[in-house]
Every structure is written in structure tokens, then in C-alpha cells.
Amino acid sequence: MVPKHEVLDEKSAAEVLKQFNVTKNELPKIRFTDPGLKGLNFSIGDVIRITRESSTAGKSYYHRVVIEG
Numbered sequence: 001m002v003p004k005h006e007v008l009d010e011k012s013a014a015e016v017l018k019q020f021n022v023t024k025n026e027l028p029k030i031r032f033t034d035p036g037l038k039g040l041n042f043s044i045g046d047v048i049r050i051t052r053e054s055s056t057a058g059k060s061y062y063h064r065v066v067i068e069g
Contacts, residue, residue: 003051003052003053005050006048008046016063017047024065025065027047028065029067030048031066031067032069033069036048036050044067044068046065047063048063048064048065048066
């Protein structure tokens with residue numbers, strides 16, 4: 001039961017970084033071998049949005065930057 005993972009385009013990624021006042025280096029990391037990324041067309045350094053759904057909290061979004069290894 002892997003939550004939804006999606007690659008953000010450059011414009012959306014820039015908006016997220018601005019919204020949270022962070023750089024890509026300050027985002028939590030996700031390894032390119034992570035099973036949630038399987039089937040996505042991504043590159044090292046891309047920002048990934050993870051959507052988790054909960055019966056109590058509704059939808060929550062998490063952002064990660066793809067790293068090697």
C-alpha cells in the first residue's frame with residue numbers, strides 16, 4: 001500500500017520551495033531506488049509529492065527530493 005507519488009514540474013517545485021522557504025537541499029530525501037518511484041519518469045534532483053490519505057486527517061502532502069543510492 002504505497003501512497004501516490006508524483007514528479008513535480010519545475011514551476012510547481014519552485015512554488016513548493018517558495019511556500020516553505022526552503023531549498024532543494026533542505027527537503028527530506030528519497031532514494032531513486034525507493035519502491036514508490038517505480039514507474040515514474042524522474043531524474044536525480046526532481047521534487048516528488050507524496051499524497052497520503054487518512055480517515056482522520058484527510059489528505060496530506062509530503063515533498064522529497066530524489067537522490068542517488
